[in-house]
Structures are given as C-alpha cells and as structure tokens.
Amino acid sequence: MGNNVWRRVWPPAVSFVAFVALWQLSCSIFKIDPWILPSPAKIAVHLAEDAPAWSRHLAATLRLVLSGLALGVATGIAVAVVLHLMPLVRSAVSPFIIAFQNVPIIALGPLLMIWFGFGLTPKLILLTLVCFFPVAWSMLAGLGRTEPHLREYLEMIGSTKWDILRRLELPASLPFLVSGLKIAVTYSVSTAMWAEWLGADKGIGYYLIIKFKGYDITAVFGAVICIVTLSLALYGLAALLERRIVYWRPRSRAGRAGDAK
C-alpha cells in the first residue's frame, strides 16, 4: 500500500522539483526582469509577506464560488428533473438553453451589470448560470440513461412514475450529477475571476488585477498560484464526493474476474 502510494507520488514530485529548479535557475542566470517572469523564490517570499491580503481576498472568492455553486447545482437539478418529466417542455426549451449557454461571458457579464446593477447579484447570476449548465445537462443525461433492465423491472412490477424517479432515476443519475459538478467547479472558479474583474472590491481576481495594474507581476503570479490551488482543491473535493457517492460501484474489477456476468 505505502509502496503503491510512493510509486504514484514520486514521478510528479521529481518533475515538480526539476521544474521549479529550472525556473529559478533561468531567472537568475538570464537575469529576467521580475515584471516579465518573477523567480519562484521571489513569488514564495511575496506570498508569505502578503498572506493577510490575499487570504482575505481568497476567502471572498471562495464564498462567491460556493454560493454560485450551491445555487447552480440546486437549479440545475430542479430544471433537469422538470425537463426529464416533461418531454414536450424539454424539446421546446432546450434549444434556448443551448443557445443561451453559448452567449459569451464576455458579453453577458457587462449586460448583467446593466440589468442588475452592482454588488453581488450579477456576479451570483453569472456564477449560477455557469454552474447550472453542466449540472443540468449531466443530470438530464443521467436521468435518461438509466439501465433499461432496471426500468423494465420497475415497470413490470407496476411502479408509479414517482417510484421510478425516486428509486431508479435519481440514484442512477447521482454519478452523472457529480461528474457535472466536477466540471462546474472548474468553471466556477474561472468565472469568479471574470466576475471580479467586472467589478468588485474583493476577491482574488480583484487582487490579481490590481496587482497587474500596479506592475506587481510577482504578486500576479502569487495570485495565480492561489487561484490554481483553490481550483484544484475544489476539484479534489468534488472528486472525493464522487468516490463517496458511488460507493456502490466496485473500485476495481480484479476481484470478480471469475464471476458470471
């Protein structure tokens, strides 16, 4: 077990160290200006020094992202279930949803600000939208792709539509839901950056821009590291959730090679 973990950890660890060392070296050797490419050491020092500032901003972003995620996931699930239960509504509105999904955020952001003013509302709408789409589509796919033999079984023993939804479709779509969530999580962080660019007075995206405009590229790199870390952490949480939620799935197939299908 320990051996196994070690074998999975060392290649990226080695390449990470090599990468950072190379970066540091080329910065020192070629004397690259810090406003073009700051060295890892500089970034680390800066991150340590500016910790109170960026951690406050990071917390604000996290709050925004989590609220957006929560809203997006909730509406995504609700809409998916409604569309699943009403095929006519589904065929009537899904082209709209698809079209709307393709409206570039770059245009949507400013329009949302025109419509909803400043403050949290437009940002939350933006984030909710961005989380809504992957969740709703994955969930809808999951609801529609239940095992036909399980559905047949439920129909044969006389289940109601509600029974089928509750006992088959909802649980069966959980893995799809979490995989949608995994997409939504990544979207939500990068959209939060964008929302904060659009107008905010806190958040790591705001911090990044201010530092950019203040020529502090070292801080920009620090902010990027914070953002990537946040993103990866949230993704990791979603992946963990996925493993917990699909507990009923066998982890590996080796144990059942000899079984009848």
Next chain:
Amino acid sequence: MGNNVWRRVWPPAVSFVAFVALWQLSCSIFKIDPWILPSPAKIAVHLAEDAPAWSRHLAATLRLVLSGLALGVATGIAVAVVLHLMPLVRSAVSPFIIAFQNVPIIALGPLLMIWFGFGLTPKLILLTLVCFFPVAWSMLAGLGRTEPHLREYLEMIGSTKWDILRRLELPASLPFLVSGLKIAVTYSVSTAMWAEWLGADKGIGYYLIIKFKGYDITAVFGAVICIVTLSLALYGLAALLERRIVYWRPRSRAGRAGDAK
C-alpha cells in the same frame, strides 16, 4: 420520417416565436430603453444594416477559431498518444497539465501578451491551449478505456503494441476524440472573444467591445447573436462529424431486442 422531423421541430419553433414576440411586445409596451434591452426588431434592422462590418469581423474570428482548433486538436491527439504509450511520463507531467489547465485565462491572457507581444501568436496560443485540454483528456480516456475483451483477444493472438494502438486503441478512442472536440469547439469560440478583447483589431469580439464602449447596446446584442450562431454552427458540425465517425454504432437498439447479448 417527415412527420418525425416535424414533431421534433415544432415545439422549439413555437416557443422561439413566442419568446421573440414576448420580447418585442415588452420592449414596446414598457418602453424599455434600447441601452437596457433593445427590441428584436431593432436588433434585426441593425444586423441587416451593419452586415458588411460584422460579417468581416465574424470571418476573422472564424479563421482564428479554426486555426486554434486545428492546432489544439493536433497537439491534443499527439500528446494523448505519447502520454498513453509512456505511463511514467504521464504520471510525471499530468499534475502539471491539470494545474496549468486551472490557470485562469484572465491572468494567462495578459501574461501571454507580455511574453509574445501582439499579433496572432498569443491569441493562437491561448486558443490552442483551450482546445488542447479537452481533446487531450478525452483522447487519453478513450485510449485507456478500450473494451477489455478486445484487448485480451489481441494480446492472445500475439499483437504488437503498435498493432494494439492502430487496430484497437485509436479507432476505439475516436468517439471520445469527437466528444472532446465538441467541448473544444464551444470553448474555442468563447476564448476567441476573450483573445480579441485582449488586443485585436478585428474579430467579432473586438466589434462587440467597441460597440459596448461606444454605448451601442443594440449592436452588442447583434454581435451576441452572431457569436451564438457561430458557436452553434461549429458545435453542429462537430456533432455531425461525431455521427459520421461512429458509423459502426447502431443508431437505435430496437432492431436487436431479441438478440443474444
């Protein structure tokens, strides 16, 4: 057949007409300022009048998007195959790729411009990156998720690694590749908007921004419609490609209900 198409077309058609009518009506009745929400009629007139301008910009964007897609798909496939064939390299670099994928475009864009200047290079890099990730991951997933019984068969009859790649893994990953392509297509359009915001003198994103800053919201809506149309058209093409490429898959299962598994 015709009947079938009609049944699939009418619900969205009806709801589309209703939506546009409602929009137009509320604009006229509530006298909504055009800078808040221009009426569909106004947008249509504007689109017609300004056709030479936006069509030129749209063409520029299309060129950018297609070049980015081509580059991204090519590198995506190549990297996926290499990583698939070299598991050690894969485990060493994939954490980087994942981390890099989470660098917000909002920070990457300006940095790319600082590093690569103006012109096409930074935009193309941005687009290539954005198309690269979904293609590479999907392809990698496809290469790894070949039917075990087909692989077992090839191993048993003594196929070389190259035979397995050529006869099993590559064809089997085609559907995954196109589904990655479908994601890449949507990304590429919205990223092109962003790249054009970053500094460009043509492209529909540039047009949109100039109109925004010139307070011409009607034109902004026109641009959004162009962008959405472009996005949907490209997505449609990718979906078409998907259907052509997986020709070997049965379209429906009804024909084989009585068959042995």
Next chain:
Amino acid sequence: MSKLELRNISKSYVRDKKTFSVLDDITISVGEGEFVTLIGPSGSGKSTMFRLIGGVETPDRGQVLIGGRDVTGVRGLISYMPQQASLFPWMTVRDNIVSALEIAGAARGEARASAEDWLRRIELDSVAGEYPHVLSGGMQQRISFLRALLMPRDVMCLDEPFAALDALTRTEMQRWLLKLWEDQRRSVLFVTHSIEEALTLSDRIYVLSPAPARVLREITVPFERPRRADVWTLPAFTALKRDILALLGEGDGDSDAI
C-alpha cells in the same frame, strides 16, 4: 379456474413503417400453484407476452385475465424476475427486497421483517447488508428470486432468470429454485431457451413457434413432485427432449437448427 389466462392475444409492432406481427392468437393458462414454462426461439415474443401480462403494453386483440378478472393493461398485479438479476446497485441486498415490497404496497417495517426472515431462511442473511456487486451471479439471482417470491401477488413471471449464468451454476440454481418452489407452490409462468430446464422444472410446457408466435404444442410433464435431481437420466426425459427439439427444428423451418 386458472390463475392466469391469456385469451386469443395478438400483438404487432411497427418498426420502420412496417408492421411486425409478434404474437398471433396466443391462448395459454396457468393454474393455481402450477409451474408453466414457455419455450421458443429467440425473438419469438416471449418477453412481449410478459409485458402484456404486466400491463406495460396492451395487446392488439385478446385479453389477459388474472383470477378470472379481465386485467388487460392493468399494472402492478404480478411479481417478476428478469434475466439479469436487476438488483439496484445503490441498495443493499436487504433494501433491494424491501424496496420492491414497498412498491407492491407493503409497509416499510413489515417488508423489512419479512425480508430479514426469508434471507435467514435461505441462509443469505450474512450478505443482507452487502451491495449487490460483491455477490456472485448465482447469489444475485437468488436474491432476485426471493424478491419476486415475497411480493404479495398472485402470479410470478420469470423471464429466462438463469440465462446469464454458467452451465454448472445454472444447474445448481434450478435445484435450489425447485426446492423453494415446491415448498411454496406459487403460480409461475417461466420462460427459458433450455429444453432441459423446462423439463426439469415445469408441470406444463408451451412450445412456441418463431415470430409471429403461435402455440405449437402444449406438453404436460409427467414426472412426479417433488422432482428428483436426476430426472434427466429417465428415458422419458430424453424422449420428451427429442420431441421438443424436433418441434422447434421444424417450426424454425431450418433442418440444421438444433
């Protein structure tokens, strides 16, 4: 009076604008406590018949009667055991049974008690809290059968329940089912492709033609109950098997078929 009766049932499907007749004037019946088997080639419409009995589809002509009452198109009157075990992977073995009983109208507590009780009786209480994926195929089919058995319904329909098992496990399952059923004596309609399985288990066999399915022959199986494990060694068994093989070969119109 028979428990289940299909009277002059006909059914056809439309596919690609063409009409396929699947069942052609089928009349069959299952008596109280009787084990009746349908045997017929693949695609002859056996599962379709089950869907008609379950009320999931309605026949073009004819009626389905349960306990003498016309229940054509009425759902929720039969218990069912499909080819694949069809256990819900996200429920434990116990919850799979409880859930089915709840759908059939039982209260949760009651369903739970009866599930626990029966799992103990068939010596599967040790896996009651497990998820289905850890069970072998044979175990899964036992649970699936128990689930069908416990439903408080008059007729049990079993659609090729052992087709997915390997030959040895299959034989074992037949023995197990026979023992359980002979204790309980429920009315069963059973579908199989295996002539031996049909002869080993049933009281009566309907041999069906390829689609559109007609009843080629109704065979009463003469072996006494409880049935011996080595019933297949009897000469009468071999004779009947040869008969059915001949019937199916001829119905198929393909002399090479069997």
Next chain:
Amino acid sequence: MSKLELRNISKSYVRDKKTFSVLDDITISVGEGEFVTLIGPSGSGKSTMFRLIGGVETPDRGQVLIGGRDVTGVRGLISYMPQQASLFPWMTVRDNIVSALEIAGAARGEARASAEDWLRRIELDSVAGEYPHVLSGGMQQRISFLRALLMPRDVMCLDEPFAALDALTRTEMQRWLLKLWEDQRRSVLFVTHSIEEALTLSDRIYVLSPAPARVLREITVPFERPRRADVWTLPAFTALKRDILALLGEGDGDSDAI
C-alpha cells in the same frame, strides 16, 4: 508427440497482498488433430491457463510446449476464440478476419482472398461487408470461429465460445462447429461449463477442480467420428454426464452444488 503440452504448470496471483494459487501442478496435452475440452467450475483458472499458453502471462513453475518446443512466454503461436465474439465494431466482417490474419503475418491480399473464399464456403458472404452490430449473436460467433480457424497457427484455443448464446442457438452452433472441425481436424483446446457440450464435441475431457485447479480426471469420450447429432440420447452419454457431475460436485465440496 502431442501438439500442445502443459507440463507441471503452477500459477498464483497476488491480490491485496495475499497470494491466491490458481493452478496447481497442471499437466495436460492436446494431440495432433485432437479436440480436448477443459471443464471446471467458474474461477478455477481455465482462462488463466489460456493466457499462459498464449504467452500473455508466464507460469510460476512448469513449461508450455508447442510441437515439442518450449514456448513458455512466447506470444503469437496460437489462434484464439473468446467467449464474446470480440469482433471489432468499426471493421466490417471481412476486415475483421483480414485484420486478424495480418496480425498473424499474412499479406493483405492473400488474407482477403482467403477470407472471401471461406465466407462464401460457410454461406456468410452476404454479410461480408456488414458491421458486426447488425449480426445476431450466433452469426458473430461463426465469424469469430472462422477468424480463429483461418489463422495459420498450430493450436486453436476456444474459451467458452458459446456461453453468451441462448440454449437453442448454442446447440445449433455446436453442430455447425462440429461439422467444420471434422472436415479440418485442427488441434483444439476448448473450455466450457457445459457437460453436454464437452461430451458432444470432444475426444478427451479434463475435469478440473475448483481453484487451485488440479486435473480431477481425464476422460476419453468413446463416441465415434463423425459424431451423430443425437449422441446425447445414447445411454453412455448419460452415464458419462452423471460421472462428471458427480466429480464436479465432490470436487466442489458442496453436496448441493449440481
């Protein structure tokens, strides 16, 4: 001299840090033009044996010999037919065969000619240009068998080729295979769960114990070639079947098993 020989093969797997012995000192052989069957309970290690013969895995102890030469761990010497047809869905029936022959070293044109020729001979030339998904399970298995047959290799290994088929189609396929094989007389090692299938097809049968597999008994099947379709009606058939059933039951240590 036997075509294929396994000498004192042992093999174990490590799973969750524990060692599972799968094969325990197995010795079997297949003569020139002989049809030999392995029968044993699920998980007893039959497929593992095939992987050892194919050179995909190496034994812990013992040797694999083909034509008297030690070929332990050498790949590409056998032709193989798996349980599922394992046709490549993106190739037409013809290309599936051609592709396999190419892997075995044939030139493309030659492979194509021989594929076309044989498809015509077994009256499947009408589906040569189709993709596998439009074929029935039985048809797919015929193609899969043809693909194995045409490979220019000394030994054919068939791993439960008919397990996924329904009972009637299975019987039909046995007949078809028997006819083709009796014309060709290749050396075949065959795995099945079905005692009848084993008795119908083979010259010799090895009965295996549950894992770790040992050879419980080697049985020579006395029926003459070409084999009659109704060989199963012979009393000797029934007697042998009863013997093997008893063997498997006892090896299982579970009196209820069969």
Next chain:
Amino acid sequence: GNNGSKDAASPSAPATDSPSASPESSKPLKEVKVVLDWTPNTNHTGLYVARDKGFWEKRGLKVEIVQPPETGASQMVASGAAQFGVGYQEDLTLGRENGVPLVSLAAIIQHNTSGFASPVAKNIKSPKDFEGKTYGGWGSPVEQAVIETLMKEQGADPSKVKIVNIGTADYFTAVKRDIDFAWIYYAWTGVESETRKENLNMVWMKDYDKRLDYYTPLLMTGEKMIQNDPDVVRAFTEGAAEGYKFAIDHPDEAADVLIQAVPELNKDLVRASQKWLSSKYQDDAPRWGEQKKEVWEGYADWMTQHGIMKKKLNFDEMFTNEFLPK
C-alpha cells in the same frame, strides 16, 4: 530630457515635404507599434491622422496601432512588445516606482479633462456634495485619495462617501443603477451625454488642487528605446505631433480620419467629441505635447502625501520634451 539631439529626420521639414526629400526614404520603413490605452477614441485621433496621412511614413516609420489588453499598455511598452504606448501620468509614476522603465514623450492633452460626473438630478455641483453619495470606481487607491483631497479642500467629510467598484461598466450604466457619480473623460463620456441629452454636472479636479491637473493621457516609450533608437523616437514623436497639430487645425477632417480608420465607432460621438477636444490638445502650452516638471513633481508630491507612493523618484528620467518638434 537626457539625450543629445541628433538631427536625423529634419524635424523642421514642413508636412508638405515629399517623401523622397527625407534622407531615410531610400531605406525600407522601420516598423514600430504603438499600443493604445483603451478602445480607439478621440484621445487617439492624432495617431490615426499621423498614420493615415503619412506623417510617419515620410519620417521612415511604419507605425501599427494596436489595442491594449485590459490590464493596460504599460507592460507591453516596457517589455518591448510595443515600442510606444498611450499611458497616464499616475500609471507611469507607479510603474517607475516599481522599476518599470517608462518615459513620457508628450502630453496628449495639456490639462486634465477628466473629472467626476453625475446626472444633473443628483445635484452634485462641488466636492462637498459628495457627502452621502455613492461613487463608482475601478478600485484604484488613487481614486479614494483624489476624492479625499477634493472634499477636504471644501471642509467636507470624505468618510461619508461610499465607494463601489464598477469595473468595466460605463458611466451611463452606473448612474442608472446604484451609483451617484463616476470618474469620466469629458471628451468621450461627457460629450456622449450631451448627444443623449442626459445632462450632467462635472466636478473638475484641477479646480480644487492644482497638483491634480496632471497629464492624462500621454505618449510614452521605454528607456531602452531612447538609448538605442533615439532617431526612431524622434520620428515617432514628431509624426504624432504633426498628427495632433492637424487634429487641432482641422477637427472635422481629423474626426473623419478616425471614423474611417475604425468604422465601428459611433460616428456622431466621434465628431462631437473631436469638436470639443481639438482645442484642448495644446491649450495654453507653447507647443503640443510640452510637459512641465512642476506637473510631474506636483502629482508625485500629492501621491506621496496620500501614501500612495513611497519612493523618491527622479523626475528628469520620467519625461522628456527632447523629441518634440522645435
């Protein structure tokens, strides 16, 4: 100014000079880029005129005008991705403090034409009216300081102003939502409000503190350019000067040049804006582009006073009038 002048491009040559008269005409044109600070607008008219009327070409330059990333032009100029750029004094000063080697070449507009605008209905006529109102800004520390300065001047309490970040949103959007006043360039947004007949009140910063009458926008380049390619810098600056001169003398024609160059622009707005702005380019200065050390010092002084800046800077390195036509 820190550069010996070398007369390469004959700065006194009139605009009517034929290209062949230029000593460098035989050489291929030198390609340079100038990066703007925003989407093209009337602040940039002179540049487009210089490009399209050949004022640069006859000095041996082929100038490409490029759009900035949202983060601004300064890094692009400093990194050498573009040779020249349009910037602001506050930006350049801050950049200098961070070691970004930028130099201002010319003030595009002599006096600060930006200020705090608000719809007439809000009745904000002087900084003391800011009290209890909401300001919509973009999150720069400078904004707060400016508001503080102006209000203190009138004895008002700056803590009574609520500052909200509106990011990329524009003035018109802002004031129709929760915002009372915002910082605008009058030449663009103010003029647009005139054409929309949405009248506004302006509070000009320069009226309350002379030090806030700083240069915005200005033309800038990198220190390396001045050291390595003074001729190119001179040619660029002179061409730009000629362009702005043309815009001063012929506002309508200049507006048309801009409209033709960037047809996506709102034509009416460009014309009206140009009319308003043309006279402001040079204003009371002896020549277009002239910069005064007091302005640089004064603003830096003000920034230091408000704690926005900490280092002491050498102002002579930050700007030069050296390259302006005599």
